Amino acid sequence: MGGVSTADRVPKQDRSRATRQRLLEAAVACLAERGWSGSTVSVVAERAGVSRGAAQHHFPTREDLFTGAVEYMAEERTTAIRALFPEGAADRRAVVAALVDLYTGPLFRAALHLWVAASSEEQLGPRVTELEARVGRETHRMAVDLLGADESRPGVRETVQGLLDMARGLGLANLLTDDAGRRERVVAQWGALLDEALGHAPGA
Numbered sequence: 001m002g003g004v005s006t007a008d009r010v011p012k013q014d015r016s017r018a019t020r021q022r023l024l025e026a027a028v029a030c031l032a033e034r035g036w037s038g039s040t041v042s043v044v045a046e047r048a049g050v051s052r053g054a055a056q057h058h059f060p061t062r063e064d065l066f067t068g069a070v071e072y073m074a075e076e077r078t079t080a081i082r083a084l085f086p087e088g089a090a091d092r093r094a095v096v097a098a099l100v101d102l103y104t105g106p107l108f109r110a111a112l113h114l115w116v117a118a119s120s121e122e123q124l125g126p127r128v129t130e131l132e133a134r135v136g137r138e139t140h141r142m143a144v145d146l147l148g149a150d151e152s153r154p155g156v157r158e159t160v161q162g163l164l165d166m167a168r169g170l171g172l173a174n175l176l177t178d179d180a181g182r183r184e185r186v187v188a189q190w191g192a193l194l195d196e197a198l199g200h201a202p203g204a
Helices: 006-034 041-048 052-058 062-084 092-101 106-118 125-147 156-173 180-198
Strands: none
Touching: 006 041, 006 052, 006 062, 006 106, 041 052, 041 062, 062 092, 062 106, 062 125, 092 125, 092 156, 092 180, 106 125, 125 156, 156 180
């Protein structure tokens, strides 16, 4: 008597997960549009359609909310890109284009604002440094898998990392102006360079 049944508990858990997801997505959108100084827990909660108290229940601090949001969205994007190439990719140009897209949307803008804030916010710095290292490792691992790269060969690891550094640079160039035309030409060239450096992709 008086206990909470499984039937009652499951919908509550679902609602909690849905609230958390709305907060994470709203946090990335706010950070991308308003920057760190314009993004507060209250602003995110209002955008997500929940109370500030509910937001703080899920994310006790501002740092928890925004680092959690960037990590969540990075994981979602990684999963989506992997799903594009369930059996690997015969066309490395398509992989390069997908990786470059990681750095040309709202997630990259949000992450960039977070990096800039971390350079001067004492509480934020160590957390963002750790987050960036973790996301960077996963992105590199994904790139290696999708490109069919053999990192036991000299120079291959550096080639893959160079690709990701280049993609980040294209993302920065795209912040102020639409760089789509130049980006398309660079992607095509990098696809060709990777075939030369790594050998033809499996199935090509």
